[in-house]
Amino acid sequence: MIDIKKHINRQFSKACDTYESDAFIQKKMAEHLMSMLCSKSYFKILEIGSGTGYLTSLIVNKLDYKSLCINDLSLNMLEHCKNRFDNKVQNYLLGDAETLKLKDCYSLIISNACFQWFSSFKNSLENFKNALDKDGEILFSTFIDGNFKELKSTLGVSIDYLDLSAIESVLKSLNLDYTIQTKSVKTHYKTVREMLKSFKNTGVSGLSNATWTKSKLISFEKQYKDLYSDDSGVYLSWELCFVRAKLKNQHP
Numbered sequence: 001m002i003d004i005k006k007h008i009n010r011q012f013s014k015a016c017d018t019y020e021s022d023a024f025i026q027k028k029m030a031e032h033l034m035s036m037l038c039s040k041s042y043f044k045i046l047e048i049g050s051g052t053g054y055l056t057s058l059i060v061n062k063l064d065y066k067s068l069c070i071n072d073l074s075l076n077m078l079e080h081c082k083n084r085f086d087n088k089v090q091n092y093l094l095g096d097a098e099t100l101k102l103k104d105c106y107s108l109i110i111s112n113a114c115f116q117w118f119s120s121f122k123n124s125l126e127n128f129k130n131a132l133d134k135d136g137e138i139l140f141s142t143f144i145d146g147n148f149k150e151l152k153s154t155l156g157v158s159i160d161y162l163d164l165s166a167i168e169s170v171l172k173s174l175n176l177d178y179t180i181q182t183k184s185v186k187t188h189y190k191t192v193r194e195m196l197k198s199f200k201n202t203g204v205s206g207l208s209n210a211t212w213t214k215s216k217l218i219s220f221e222k223q224y225k226d227l228y229s230d231d232s233g234v235y236l237s238w239e240l241c242f243v244r245a246k247l248k249n250q251h252p
Helices: 004-014 024-035 054-062 075-088 121-129 149-155 164-173 192-201 214-227
Strands: 041-048 064-072 091-094 106-111 132-143 176-189 233-247
Touching: 024 054, 024 132, 024 176, 024 233, 041 054, 041 132, 054 064, 054 075, 064 075, 075 091, 121 132, 121 164, 149 214, 149 233, 164 176, 164 233, 176 192, 192 214, 192 233
Parallel strands: 041 064, 041 106, 064 091, 106 132
Antiparallel strands: 132 233, 176 233
């Protein structure tokens, strides 16, 4: 069994230079998150799982803030962001978002395409809730059950995605006011190998200990193409979820 957090760190660190060229779904998710914000002005902002800083760039260019702190598990990613944003980001927080000891209170905690990696969604969200100021909000996107269903069918390997009802159950148990939006997206690729290369470039690969021999790869390519292709090429399904949450005495 792989150590998932070490694996995530290793894979995303390797993808630091190629991530944004292939992360078109994640970019669209970040842009949609920004459209859900209640305000354009925040005192302290914390971004969880900054990666190469695409969402960070939207925050820097579109929001007014006193202090911006960004977190990531990967040192490579944070170093990339330091070079990219200079003094526009006030604090860099290296570490596993699930075990962060947050001492400050934030008016906005925001995260794009990161929460699906958490081993305990409820504990993590509760930690973030406790770090909000009284008027603060949490905004996040994640992938949910049904994401990459074609890969699960052909490979039998998948992240244990939460379903929508589980996410709502946690939000209710934490006494948060919230709004949820979902979106289903289908992406097309010319070939199966192009799809696999896209995974590698965005750090989403190798979630099992399986060894890819040449014959296994050829067999997988044929099976996937036979099952999941149309006139536009081979396709892959994405299930996206967007959440905006506030403390109960505030309007969502």
